[in-house]
Structures are given as C-alpha cells and as structure tokens.
Amino acid sequence: xxxxxxxxxxxxxxxxxxxxxxxxxxxxxxxxxxxxxxxxxxxxxxxxxxxxxxxxxxxxxxxxxxxxxxxxxxxxxxxxxxxxxxxxxxxxxxxxxxxxxxxxxxxxxxxxxxxxxxxxxxxxxxxxxxxxxxxxxxxxxxxxxxxxxxxxxxxxxxxxxxxxxxxxxxxxxxxxxxxxxxxxxxxxxxxxxxxxxxxxxxxxxxxxxxxxxxxxxxxxxxxxxxxxxxxxxxxxxxxxxxxxxxxxxxxxxxxxxxxxxxxxxxxxxxxxxxxxxx
Numbered sequence: 181x182x183x184x185x186x187x188x189x190x191x192x193x194x195x196x197x198x199x200x201x202x203x204x205x206x207x208x209x210x211x212x213x214x215x216x217x218x219x220x221x222x223x224x225x226x227x228x229x230x231x232x233x234x235x236x237x238x239x240x241x242x243x244x245x246x247x248x249x250x251x252x253x254x255x256x257x258x259x260x261x262x263x264x265x266x267x268x269x270x271x272x273x274x275x276x277x278x279x280x281x282x283x284x285x286x287x288x289x290x291x292x293x294x295x296x297x298x299x300x301x302x303x304x305x306x307x308x309x310x311x312x313x314x315x316x317x318x319x320x321x322x323x324x325x326x327x328x329x330x331x332x333x334x335x336x337x338x339x340x341x342x343x344x345x346x347x348x349x350x351x352x353x354x355x356x357x358x359x360x361x362x363x364x365x366x367x368x369x370x371x372x373x374x375x376x377x378x379x380x381x382x383x384x385x386x387x388x389x390x391x392x393x394x395x396x397x398x399x400x401x402x403x404x405x406x407x408x409x410x411x412x413x414x415x416x417x418x419x420x421x422x423x424x425x426x427x428x429x430x431x432x433x434x435x436x437x438x439x440x441x442x443x444x445x446x447x448x449x450x451x452x453x454x455x456x457x458x
Contacts, residue, residue: 212230216258217423218424224399225402226405231355233371234343234346240376246379247378252330273314273328274303274304275304275306275307275330276306318355319350322353324353326357340370371403375398376397394413396410412426
C-alpha cells in the first residue's frame with residue numbers, strides 16, 4: 181500500500197472540492213430513481229435503477245469487456261444529471277490490472293457516447309485494496325454523480341463485507357456505485373442489481389454507416405424484485421437515453437461497441453493526468 185498512499189491522498193484532496201455537506205447533498209432535488217428512458221425496461225425496474233445503491237456489471241463473454249465498460253459509462257453519464265449546476269463529476273477508478281488487460285481509457289470514446297471528458301475524474305490504482313478504499317472514500321462525497329470501480333477477475337478482497345461497505349457509503353451520500361467486473365464471475369454481494377452485458381448487432385444508418393451502440397442486457401439479480409429478464413437496447417448519444425434496438429436481421433453483420441479503451445501503448449488520450457490536476 182505504500183505506492184497507493186500518495187494516489188489516495190491526492191484523490192481525497194480532489195474529492196474535497198466536490199463535497200457539499202450531507203444536508204445539501206440530500207436536499208438537491210435529485211430523484212431517487214435513475215430512469216434509463218426505455219419504458220418497458222424502466223417499468224420492470226419500478227422506474228429505473230435506484231440511486232445511492234451498488235450495481236454490478238459483468239461481461240457476458242470474454243470479448244464483451246468493452247460492451248460492459250460502455251454500459252457502465254452510459255449509466256455514469258445518466259447519473260451525472262443536467263441540473264442547474266451542470267453535470268456532476270463522474271469518478272472512474274481502475275486497478276492497474278484492469279488497465280493492463282482492458283486497455284487505457286479512450287477520452288474520445290467517452291465523448292462519442294455523449295459524455296464530457298472535462299467532468300470525468302479517472303484514477304488508476306495499483307491493487308484491489310486501494311480500489312476499494314478509494315471507492316468507499318469517494319462514495320461518501322455527495323458532490324459526485326456516480327463512482328465506477330473497475331477491477332479484473334475475482335480478487336479475494338472483493339467479498340460480501342467489501343460490497344457492504346460500498347453499499348453503506350452509497351446510501352449515505354446517495355451517489356450511485358457501479359462495480360465493473362470484466363473477466364469476473366458473480367459472487368454473493370449486497371448489490372441492488374447485477375447485470376450481464378453482451379455486444380449486440382447495431383442497426384446501420386444510411387449508406388450502411390455504423391449505427392448506435394447496442395447491447396443484450398440480462399438482469400441476473402435484483403435485491404428488491406424478480407430477475408432473469410433480458411432486453412436488447414441501444415444508446416442514443418444525442419438524447420442520452422436508451423431505446424429499443426429491435427432485432428433487425430439486416431444488421432447482424434455489424435457488432436456495435438463503445439470505443440472506450442484501446443490496448444496499452446496505443447494512441448489514445450490517457451486521462452489520469454486530469455484526475456489529479458486542479
């Protein structure tokens with residue numbers, strides 16, 4: 181943890197700038213439900229995802245890590261909101277292993293999804309312990325829109341007790357917690373919902389141009405209701421909402437994807453410098 185201490189210290193200093201007192205954060209008028217915009221989906225979830233809770237996101241197959249990251253980014257963009265003060269910051273924490281296996285974060289890809297890179301705080305930490313500590317600290321900051329914690333595989337520290345700490349912190353501040361688990365398998369946790377995400381064929385635009393990112397989503401677990409249902413949705417960048425993607429066989433040739441990451445060493449914007457700057 182000696183290597184992670186300066187990173188966590190800098191992160192706490194950065195978060196202090198976005199930390200209103202608890203009374204203000206609970207009286208900001210933000211709805212307790214994060215609606216995704218697709219009526220059947222939201223109706224099944226009694227209005228949408230619950231804010232101030234932990235939600236887990238898994239890749240359906242080994243090659244669906246990019247789709248899972250894209251889905252997490254879209255939920256984060258929705259959670260940022262568009263209130264009087266503008267979009268709240270989105271904090272994305274990644275372990276070094278997640279970056280090594282999944283590639284560096286692509287700022288242009290985040291912008292292509294409708295996000296504003298200026299509102300993104302991206303921090304890479306050396307190990308799972310630092311990731312969980314940083315996420316727990318961040319989730320107590322009511323000035324954030326959401327916190328994404330991305331780790332790879334099934335680290336033993338990510339157990340039921342760790343998920344409980346994250347849930348309690350999220351409930352305290354009402355900040356939405358998204359645990360992104362590419363390469364991982366589900367295990368007991370206090371997550372409010374658990375999702376499996378697979379890339380789906382996009383519907384081509386005119387002149388066979390690539391269509392909007394599409395996903396096959398399966399609700400694996402829901403703490404307060406039924407689960408097991410699947411949807412095929414696509415993301416509207418301009419409206420910042422999900423909509424029905426349909427199952428047009430003519431589009432089966434092109435798999436959609438959210439261009440959030442590129443292999444380490446590739447030409448992409450690394451936003452770690454933004455995360456710890458003024």
